[in-house]
Amino acid sequence: MTKRAIITGITGQDGSYLAELLLAQGYEVIGVVRRSSSPNLWRIEHLLDRVTLRPADLLDQLSLVRIIQDVRPDEFYNLAAMSFVPASWDQPLLTGEYNAMGVTRMLEAIRQVDPGIRIYQASSSEMYGRVREVPQTELTPFYPRSPYGVSKVFGHYITVNYRESYGMFACSGILFNHESPRRGLEFVTRKVSDGVARIKLGLADHLSLGNLDAHRDWGFAGDYVRAMWQMLQQEQADDFVIATGVAHSVRELVELAFAHVDLDWEEHVRIDPKLLRPAEVDHLIGDAAKAKQELGWEPSVSFQQLVAMMVDADLERLSSPSGHRAATLQPRF
Numbered sequence: 001m002t003k004r005a006i007i008t009g010i011t012g013q014d015g016s017y018l019a020e021l022l023l024a025q026g027y028e029v030i031g032v033v034r035r036s037s038s039p040n041l042w043r044i045e046h047l048l049d050r051v052t053l054r055p056a057d058l059l060d061q062l063s064l065v066r067i068i069q070d071v072r073p074d075e076f077y078n079l080a081a082m083s084f085v086p087a088s089w090d091q092p093l094l095t096g097e098y099n100a101m102g103v104t105r106m107l108e109a110i111r112q113v114d115p116g117i118r119i120y121q122a123s124s125s126e127m128y129g130r131v132r133e134v135p136q137t138e139l140t141p142f143y144p145r146s147p148y149g150v151s152k153v154f155g156h157y158i159t160v161n162y163r164e165s166y167g168m169f170a171c172s173g174i175l176f177n178h179e180s181p182r183r184g185l186e187f188v189t190r191k192v193s194d195g196v197a198r199i200k201l202g203l204a205d206h207l208s209l210g211n212l213d214a215h216r217d218w219g220f221a222g223d224y225v226r227a228m229w230q231m232l233q234q235e236q237a238d239d240f241v242i243a244t245g246v247a248h249s250v251r252e253l254v255e256l257a258f259a260h261v262d263l264d265w266e267e268h269v270r271i272d273p274k275l276l277r278p279a280e281v282d283h284l285i286g287d288a289a290k291a292k293q294e295l296g297w298e299p300s301v302s303f304q305q306l307v308a309m310m311v312d313a314d315l316e317r318l319s320s321p322s323g324h325r326a327a328t329l330q331p332r333f
């Protein structure tokens with residue numbers, strides 16, 4: 001029997017990679033999209049003849065009930081979220097509506113229609129914030145440092161609670177930062193790869209950044225969506241940290257990206273204090289031993305390969321005739 005999966009957030013970075021993976025596994029994929037006045041399907045354009053898109057919104061409980069009733073999926077991947085940390089200080093209430101109440105709406109909708117549906121919730125290493133332990137594991141206490149982090153802690157624990165209260169197969173993946181050429185332009189890796197490509201091609205002369213001292217455990221998104229799927233194939237629902245176990249600073253990211261195109265980063269990078277955060281997460285590094293042992297999960301792309309992949313993809317995009325339009329759109333964050 002063909003398995004059916006619903007993905008919220010299919011228009012995002014992870015949704016697009018997960019849709020590819022599930023289609024390759026023979027799944028029927030139904031993607032949840034919210035209405036937008038202009039199309040934002042560029043990440044899944046190549047999949048549009050193979051996925052079904054259905055309108056629903058994490059803010060609208062009945063829209064979730066309706067789609068679950070109509071589709072009757074085997075698996076439900078909740079990837080939709082307000083995912084950009086700085087925006088969560090500008091819109092803390094909306095962030096909570098999406099990332100905390102939205103998860104509860106999703107869980108309630110599934111419980112009401114069919115509590116046997118397997119659920120993946122996109123939790124985040126941002127929950128560790130001011131870290132209580134190095135490296136971070138599934139047992140490390142949380143100390144979030146942003147409204148985003150706080151909202152994700154709620155989403156995490158409500159998922160655990162529905163598993164423990166109702167015996168639902170609900171897994172929470174505590175994923176560390178993962179990137180790709182499909183990453184949004186506002187996140188630091190993509191901002192850097194796009195900026196480096198623009199400077200190399202003469203489309204810009206500098207790149208403004210905030211805190212270069214922050215460290216992150218960066219992996220490749222394609223590897224991380226594989227872990228999401230693996231979690232839902234286990235006998236028991238559980239929570240897993242997914243990380244490479246290696247951390248780098250933003251400064252190292254910048255050095256590597258500029259060096260990849262033979263440029264000296266110090267000639268082009270400017271520090272803009274407006275890009276510093278009200279409260280920073282200084283250093284994240286994950287221990288994915290449990291996922292390695294129980295899921296057989298391993299990352300396949302190194303930090304160096306990831307940076308090269310992203311810079312090369314932006315160079316290619318901005319060099320192509322259709323890239324000219326994109327070249328006029330400067331990242332604003």
Ligand code: NAP
Nearest residue numbers: 009011012013014057058079080081083122124175177178
């Ligand atoms: P992303 O590229 O920002 O995608 C977010 C997706 O959520 C988009 O498809 C967006 O739709 C959708 N969305 C937002 N609000 C919605 C709502 N109210 N109703 C329905 N859909 C909504 O994020 P990502 O990097 O793929 O991350 C996927 C998930 O993993 C997120 O929950 C994120 O918080 C979490 N996470 C990400 C990372 C990472 O490093 N990437 C690490 C840990 C956890 P539109 O296209 O309409 O905006």
Ligand code: GDD
Nearest residue numbers: 083085124125126176177186187188189209210211214275
């Ligand atoms: N975005 C951005 N822009 N970040 C910058 C900049 C800049 O100009 N300059 C320095 N940084 C630093 C930030 O201060 C932060 O310490 C680090 O780069 C990473 O920032 P982001 O790429 O925006 O990611 P994030 O770590 O805040 O959040 C991402 O990872 C989380 C998992 O830990 C997002 O994908 C979240 O959705 C995800 O949960």
